[in-house]
Each structure stands twice: as C-alpha cells, then as structure tokens.
Amino acid sequence: LRFLADLGGGxxxxxxxxxxxxxxxxxxxxxxxCCFFDLNSFEEKGLALNLAIMDLAKANLCPPAYIRNxxxxxxxxxxxxxxxxxxxxxxVTLIEVGSNLFSATPGLSTHDDFRFxxxxxxxxxxxxxxxxxxxxxxxxxxxxxxxxxxxxxNWHRNGAEMKDFVxxxxxxxxxxxxxxxxxxxxxxxxxxxxxxFRVHILPKGMIITMAGQGLFPKQFEDSFALLALxxxxxxxxxxxxxxxxxxxxxGYVNALQLSGRWKEHKSSLNQIGIRLFRLIRELCNYDxxxxxxxxxxxxFLNSSIDDHLLSLRQEIEKYGQKLEDxxxxxxxxxxxxxxxxxxxxxxxDTGLYELRQSxxxxxxxxxxxxxxIRFATGERQPPELLDPFDPLPVCPxxxxxxxxxxxxxxxxxxxxxxxxIDWDGILVDDPGHxxxxxxxxxxxxxxxxxDRAEAIExxxxxxxGVRELRDxxxxxxxxxxxxxxxxxxxxxxxxxxxxxxxxxxxxxxxLWLYYHRLDKDILFKALLNYVEPKIRLEEDRLxxxxxxxxxVGSAGREAKQLEKDIDRQEQFVSELRDFEEKLxxxxxxxxxxxxxxxxxxxxxPLWELVPWNExxxxxxxxxxxxxxxxxxxxxxxxxxxxxxxxxDRSLAIAHGLxxxxxxxxxxxxxxxxxxx
Numbered sequence: 001l002r003f004l005a006d007l008g009g010g011x012x013x014x015x016x017x018x019x020x021x022x023x024x025x026x027x028x029x030x031x032x033x034c035c036f037f038d039l040n041s042f043e044e045k046g047l048a049l050n051l052a053i054m055d056l057a058k059a060n061l062c063p064p065a066y067i068r069n070x071x072x073x074x075x076x077x078x079x080x081x082x083x084x085x086x087x088x089x090x091x092v093t094l095i096e097v098g099s100n101l102f103s104a105t106p107g108l109s110t111h112d113d114f115r116f117x118x119x120x121x122x123x124x125x126x127x128x129x130x131x132x133x134x135x136x137x138x139x140x141x142x143x144x145x146x147x148x149x150x151x152x153x154n155w156h157r158n159g160a161e162m163k164d165f166v167x168x169x170x171x172x173x174x175x176x177x178x179x180x181x182x183x184x185x186x187x188x189x190x191x192x193x194x195x196x197f198r199v200h201i202l203p204k205g206m207i208i209t210m211a212g213q214g215l216f217p218k219q220f221e222d223s224f225a226l227l228a229l230x231x232x233x234x235x236x237x238x239x240x241x242x243x244x245x246x247x248x249x250x251g252y253v254n255a256l257q258l259s260g261r262w263k264e265h266k267s268s269l270n271q272i273g274i275r276l277f278r279l280i281r282e283l284c285n286y287d288x289x290x291x292x293x294x295x296x297x298x299x300f301l302n303s304s305i306d307d308h309l310l311s312l313r314q315e316i317e318k319y320g321q322k323l324e325d326x327x328x329x330x331x332x333x334x335x336x337x338x339x340x341x342x343x344x345x346x347x348x349d350t351g352l353y354e355l356r357q358s359x360x361x362x363x364x365x366x367x368x369x370x371x372x373i374r375f376a377t378g379e380r381q382p383p384e385l386l387d388p389f390d391p392l393p394v395c396p397x398x399x400x401x402x403x404x405x406x407x408x409x410x411x412x413x414x415x416x417x418x419x420x421i422d423w424d425g426i427l428v429d430d431p432g433h434x435x436x437x438x439x440x441x442x443x444x445x446x447x448x449x450x451d452r453a454e455a456i457e458x459x460x461x462x463x464x465g466v467r468e469l470r471d472x473x474x475x476x477x478x479x480x481x482x483x484x485x486x487x488x489x490x491x492x493x494x495x496x497x498x499x500x501x502x503x504x505x506x507x508x509x510x511l512w513l514y515y516h517r518l519d520k521d522i523l524f525k526a527l528l529n530y531v532e533p534k535i536r537l538e539e540d541r542l543x544x545x546x547x548x549x550x551x552v553g554s555a556g557r558e559a560k561q562l563e564k565d566i567d568r569q570e571q572f573v574s575e576l577r578d579f580e581e582k583l584x585x586x587x588x589x590x591x592x593x594x595x596x597x598x599x600x601x602x603x604x605p606l607w608e609l610v611p612w613n614e615x616x617x618x619x620x621x622x623x624x625x626x627x628x629x630x631x632x633x634x635x636x637x638x639x640x641x642x643x644x645x646x647x648d649r650s651l652a653i654a655h656g657l658x659x660x661x662x663x664x665x666x667x668x669x670x671x672x673x674x675x676x
Contacts, residue, residue, distance in 0.1 A: 001034045001070060005049055006083075008040035008245040009193075018245045032071050036083040038064040040245050084244055101262070102217045102226060104190070104253035107137070107183070107208030108153075108162075109176045111169060115629055116154045116162050119494045121289070122598050123152060124516075125406050129394045132156040132596075135205060137212025139191045140492045144231040145273075146280040147189075147200035148290045149392060150491050153207055154596075157653075161629075164665065165650035179214075183207045186389040187216040188227055190253070193246050197239055199230040201277065205391035211492075213250055223389075225266045228273030229258075232327035259330045272323050277388065279316050283309070288362050288371075289489065294382035294398040295362065295375040298448065359460065360441065360472070360481060361488060364499055367440045368514040369408060369421040372400040376448045377418065407516070418447050425517020428530050429474065429510035435530075437512050438470050474507050476611035486612065495614055496599040502526075502609040504579040508572055509534065511583075515599060523587035531583060535576045542569045582608045594631040601630050629654040 003023040011019045035056070042048040042064075052065045061067060066083045110116040123133050133152040141147040154162060159177065166176035189202040189212050199215065201223075208214040215230075217223050229235060235256070242252045284290055286297040365371040374380040375398050382397050395401055402412035410423050420443075427437040445453040457469060465479065466472045473481045482501045489497045498515040511526055549562040586605045593602050600618050607615035618627075625640060627633055634641045634655050645652040645660045652661035 003035050003037075004083075005037040005039055005045075006244065007045055009247060010043075011045070018243070018247055032069050033067055034070050034083075036066045036068060036081075038066065038084055038244060084240075100218070100254060100257070101222060102188070102215050102254075104250040105179050105182050105208065105214040105216065106192075106210055106250050107213060108178055108180075109210045110153065110162055111166055111176050113493070115165075115627075117492070117494065118152045118154075118596075118598055119489070119491050119496045120150045120152055120291070121489065121498055122494070122496045122515075122595065124595050125394050127596065128152065129406065134207055135203075135392050136207040136209055137189045137202065137214075138209060138492045139193060139211040141191060141198060141200065143200075143280055143284065144196075144198050145200060145227060145277045146284050148284055148287070149203070149206060150289060150291070151494075153209075155207070161650050161653040164653055168648070168650060178210075179208070182214050182216070185214070185216065187214060187220075188223060188230075189213065190215050190230070190248060192248055194248075195246065196233070197230060197236045197248055199227055201227065201388045203389055203392055213248075213253075215253065222266065222270075224273035224277065225269035226273075228269045228276065228323055229327055229330065231276075232324055234324065234327035234330070261330055265326050265330065268326060269323070272319050272326075276316060276319050276323070279312055279319070281385070281388075283312060286358075288358055288365070288398075289491070291392050291396060292385060293396040295371060296382065297358065298362065298376045358488070361485060361499070363441045363444045364427070364437070364512070366419065366444050367422055367427065368425060368499075368517070369400050369413070369423065370514070370516070371398050373418050373444065373447060379418075419443060422514075423517070424525055424529075425514035425522060426526050426530060427512040428534075429470070429512070430530075430534060431470075433530075437473060441469065474510070476501070476503060476507065482611060494598070498599065500603060500606070501611060502579075502583065502606060503611050504575045506571075506575055509576055509579060515595070515602070518593035518595065518602065520590065520592040522593075523583060523591075527580065527583060527587060531576070531580050535573065535580060538569065538573050538576060542566070542573055545569055579609070589636065591632065591635060597630040597632050601627060601632055604632075631655070 001022060002025040005021045007019045007021065009018050037049055037052050039045045039048050048064065055062065056065055063084075068083050117136070117138070118133065120128070120135075127133050128135075132155070134155040135149055136151045136153040137147075137149060138151040153159075163173035163177055167173040170176065184205050184207070185202075186204040187202045188199055189206075189208065190197060190199045192211050192213055202208070202214060215226075217226055238256055239248060239252060242255055243249070281292075285292045285294065287293065288297075362371055366373045366376070372380065375382055386393065394405060395407065400408045400413070402408045410421075413421065422435060422440065426435065427440060428435050429438075430436050431438070433439070442453065442457065445457055449456050461467065461469060461472070464472055466475070476482055482497075485499055486495065486497045489495075500513040500515060502511040502513065504510060511530060513522065513526070545562060545566045549559065549566060552559045552562060583606075585608075589605060591605065595602065600614060601622065603610060603615045604619035604622055607619045621627060622630070622633060622636075625633070625637075625644075628637075628641045628644055629651050641651070641655065642657065642660060645655060645657045646662055649658070649661045649663045649665060652658045
C-alpha cells in the first residue's frame with residue numbers, strides 16, 4: 001500500500017457508505033511506509049486532496065496527510081489501520097475476560113421511510129395500541145443516555161406491505177428486513193452516524209433499524225454500566241481509531257474491546273449510568289413531544305427554571321467527569337487530554353425562550369382536549385415513571401385519556417372538568433368569537449395561574465419579542481407560533497405539525513384545525529359554523545357603513561373617514577370570500593381523512609390556505625401519482641390506483657386490494673411475531 005485517501009461518506013451520491021481511494025505498488029526494496037490522507041471532514045474532498053499533495057511536494061507534512069509504517073498495524077491479530085493516532089499505533093486494547101460483552105446488531109431499512117415511517121403523533125393511538133404501528137429506533141437524537149423514541153413503522157400484518165415492497169426491489173425482503181429475530185428485545189441502541197458515539201436505552205417492544213442499531217449486552221445486568229462507558233469520549237476516540245469516519249458500523253462496534261480492569265469498575269459505572277440516565281430523562285420529559293410528557297414543565301414558568309436547569313446541568317457534568325476519569329483507565333492506549341474537544345459529549349438543555357414557545361403548544365393542546373389540565377393545576381399527580389426497559393406508553397401520561405387508555409372522548413370527561421374543550425377541533429382567529437384562539441388560551445392561563453395569568457402572558461410576549469399574543473399566532477414565518485410548531489413537531493425528516501393554521505390572504509382571519517379531530521365533515525363544519533357567519537357579519541357591517549356614508553354625504557371630515565372605513569371593510573370582505581372559496585374547493589372533494597397517511601399528505605389539498613410551501617409540493621406529487629400507496633390517492637384517483645394495484649402487490653396490500661393483483665407474492669422471508 002503506497003497511498004490511501006480516506007474519503008469517508010458523502011461520495012457516492014446518496015449511498016450511506018464510506019469510501020477510500022488507494023494506490024498499490026511493489027515492495028522490492030522492503031519499503032513499508034504509506035501516505036494516508038484523512039479527508040473525512042472535508043466537503044470539497046478533491047480540493048483538499050490536491051492541496052495536501054502540494055504540501056507534500058514542498059516537504060510540508062501536516063494533517064490531513066500522515067506517513068506511517070505499515071508494519072505497526074500488523075503487530076496484533078486485532079489490528080486496525082489507526083493512522084491518525086499520535087501513539088505507537090497500537091491496536092485497541094484487548095479484553096482480558098474472554099468474549100465480547102455485547103453484540104452490536106443492525107436492523108431493518110425500509111427503503112422508503114416516507115411511506116413506511118411516521119412520528120408518533122401522526123397516527124391514531126388506537127393503531128399503536130393495535131400494533132399496526134410499532135415503535136422503532138431512528139437517528140437524529142441530540143442526547144446521550146436517554147432518547148425519546150418518537151418514530152413508528154408500519155408493521156401491519158407483521159410488516160407485510162414493507163416486506164413485499166423490499167422484495168419487489170431486491171428479490172428478497174431479507175435485503176432490507178435484517179436480523180428480525182432481534183426486534184422487540186430490550187437492551188441498548190446507538191446511532192449509526194454522528195461525530196460522537198451515542199448510546200441509549202432500548203425499551204422492550206421496539207424495532208431496530210440501520211439508523212438506530214441494537215447493542216445487546218451478553219449479561220443484561222451490565223446494561224447501565226455499558227451505557228455509561230460507551231457514552232464517554234474515550235469510547236468515541238477508540239472507535240475513531242478503528243474507523244475515523246462518521247459511520248459506526250456494527251462490525252467496528254463489535255471490534256471495540258476493553259481492558260481487563262472492566263470488572264473492578266463495573267459497579268461504579270452502573271451507579272453513574274443510572275444517575276445520568278435519570279437526570280437526562282428528567283430534562284427530556286420537559287418536551288411535550290416526549291413519550292413520557294406529563295405537563296411538569298408548566299410548574300417552572302418563572303425565572304426559577306434557569307436555576308433548576310443549571311442545577312441539573314451541573315450535576316450531569318459532575319457525574320460526567322467521574323465517568324470520563326474511569327473510562328480513561330479502561331482504554332490504556334488513550335488519554336482524555338489527547339481527545340479532541342468535539343469528541344466530548346454534552347447535553348443541550350432547554351432555555352427560557354424554548355420553554356415559553358412550548359407553553360403555548362401545550363395550552364392549545366389543553367383547549368383541544370389533548371392534554372389533561374388537571375396535571376397542571378395539581379388536581380392530579382402524574383403516575384410513576386416506567387422502568388426504562390418497559391415498552392413505551394401508547395399515550396404520554398399527561399394526555400387526557402379515557403378508561404381504555406386511549407385519548408378521551410366527550411363522554412369520558414367529567415362534568416366538572418375545569419375548562420370547556422373544543423371537541424370539533426376548530427379554533428378561529430377572530431377577536432370577540434367564543435372560540436377565538438387567543439381567548440381560549442387566556443381561559444387556560446387563568447385556570448392554571450389565576451391572578452398571575454396576565455403577568456405570565458406579558459412576560460411570555462416580552463421573551464417571544466411580540467407586542468401581544470395575537471401577533472405571535474398570526475405571524476406566519478419564523479418567530480411566529482406556526483413555524484415554531486412546524487419545527488417542534490418535525491423529527492427525523494418527518495414534518496408533522498398537528499395544529500394547522502389556515503390563513504386568509506392578508507392574515508386578517510384564520511382557522512386552527514386539530515389534526516386528530518379531522519373527519520369527513522370538519523371542513524364543512526368550519527364553513528357552516530365559522531366562515532359563513534363571519535362573512536354575513538362583516539357584510540352587515542359594510543352595509544351599515546355605506547348607509548352612514550349615504551346619510552352624511554360626500555363632504556366633510558366624517559365622510560372622508562367613512563370612505564376609508566368602507567374601502568378597508570370591502571377589502572376585508574373580499575379577503576373572507578377568497579378564504580371561503582378556497583376552503584369550499586377542498587371541502588367539495590369530500591375527503592375522509594385517514595391519519596395513517598401522515599400529516600403532510602392530509603394537509604396537501606389545503607395548500608392554498610396553509611402559509612407553508614411544503615403542502616403545495618406534496619399536492620403536486622400526489623397528482624403525479626408519486627404516493628399512490630396513500631389512502632388519499634385512492635379516494636381522489638381510484639381508477640389510477642386500482643390499475644397500479646394489478647401489477648404492484650405492495651400497493652394492493654396497502655389498500656386491501658390483493659384480489660386485484662396478478663403478481664405472485666415475492667419472497668418476504670421468515671415471519672416473526674412480536675414478543676409479548
């Protein structure tokens with residue numbers, strides 16, 4: 001080996017692989033030196049390589065170029081080409097206790113996440129409980145130790161649709177549905193890609209994927225000790241010596257071996273692992289998108305939140321430093337001081353601005369009946385947290401639930417419940433209306449904080465940088481509630497806002513729809529109960545202004561003011577009629593919304609009213625036939641979809657039309673039932 005350019009990922013289009021370019025030559029003179037180029041972190045890899053070669057030509061040896069003696073890599077049976085190491089290039093320290101302590105295992109790849117994956121709040125909870133949608137481990141987690149597993153996979157009929165789809169591409173489902181026997185087992189999990197190695201608890205009942213791989217301890221009681229040790233910067237550095245790229249393939253992870261001193265530190269590591277998990281879990285659960293959200297963050301709506309978060313962060317850092325000190329002794333070839341700064345893990349906690357943002361999402365959820373206000377008032381106490389390895393709850397504990405453990409229905413809510421719930425799922429931006437969104441939010445503020453409600457609202461407006469609350473809700477772009485909500489409820493490339501803003505052209509009127517109340521009548525109810533009465537009211541006001549103008553005449557200050565008022569009112573009525581026309585156009589499609597299609601496809605027909613570019617894009621692609629697996633496509637273009645079902649079995653399975661399909665079932669591999 002003469003030269004090797006370590007290119008890392010991002011070279012072969014969208015392929016999630018790492019690559020290198022190398023030059024081989026003869027070894028006539030016993031030469032064992034090789035020049036390595038570490039180009040993993042460069043965007044313009046060709047340019048970086050040319051510059052490094054030019055430096056070498058000037059006898060200037062510096063990173064990303066390294067010249068190493070290859071014989072140093074071959075001094076052990078367990079060698080790796082760790083060319084960036086400043087040490088004597090020794091292999092990762094061998095374990096002295098025999099076999100590996102864990103097994104890293106990759107999981108499935110859907111080959112079409114948009115079709116088969118959803119975030120938890122996109123689908124009906126009854127279909128999670130009924131096991132149509134199963135929790136899955138994905139990447140995108142910013143924390144170590146504790147991850148909020150919000151992704152679901154379509155596992156209806158044991159994943160029949162997904163398996164047939166993968167088999168139709170590769171000839172066998174096993175090309176994508178890997179290691180099915182390891183699904184639903186508890187253990188640990190880690191992110192496949194990233195600058196640091198991030199390990200989390202893997203609860204029972206989850207599907208591992210390529211993005212979120214399984215890591216199963218040989219002894220289950222070692223789980224927290226391994227969780228602690230593998231989340232250290234020392235573990236990341238040791239893995240980077242095996243492969244300096246951003247991908248942590250299971251083979252590399254399984255090659256990571258520890259010092260024989262592991263046993264004497266296992267008890268301390270276990271205690272630290274448990275403590276750090278609990279601390280970070282508490283912080284994660286302040287987010288209303290968390291599986292375990294219980295409205296606990298509403299108790300910190302004052303400056304004390306900063307003190308509380310600081311206290312938690314300091315304790316995390318204290319235990320983290322203890323952990324790093326222990327880890328350094330278990331990787332003898334490493335020293336913590338030699339680690340790059342970016343290799344150290346950290347926790348990005350929530351600030352006061354983000355907390356104020358989240359409060360209004362929660363308050364609207366209370367109005368719609370998503371969250372149980374009694375947890376915020378102290379009337380009810382949240383249940384004890386589940387064991388970390390227990391299956392994830394179908395509903396977060398703070399959700400307003402019925403006796404069946406699913407979202408409450410009107411008959412499930414007691415008559416003395418503290419607020420009136422908008423069961424139709426419609427709020428309106430219309431000052432003076434009883435369902436005006438600002439009025440309803442203020443109703444909840446008063447129930448929770450009573451005489452402090454106005455002060456809380458004013459403080460929130462100041463932090464959010466708006467004059468009044470309505471400005472925050474009406475602003476369609478960044479810094480407004482709508483885009484804050486889109487960002488907060490978008491995870492792992494799924495864009496899934498559940499409170500939809502339908503806005504008139506100039507923003508003087510709008511409706512807010514709750515995604516989980518969508519049905520075949522909701523748009524007609526919005527027209528009949530909100531939009532049409534509003535138009536009649538404003539037309540009456542316009543007629544009254546015209547009558548006054550007629551009585552006053554055309555001369556004088558009052559007449560000129562009335563002319564301005566009439567012009568303004570005519571524009572507003574025109575704006576309302578335009579809003580009505582666009583909404584009625586969608587209502588007349590008579591859609592029976594199916595939440596299993598996901599948020600964005602259900603929103604797509606409303607693209608003219610939503611202040612966001614995404615719905616229009618997906619509406620055009622729906623029309624082109626890109627998402628004919630979706631139920632909305634079958635409703636709108638039944639003949640086209642049925643014709644495709646004749647030659648595409650996975651589409652036929654999606655729509656329950658397998659009798660139409662003339663294609664034989666592909667090899668979908670062994671079917672493994674979920675472990676109870």
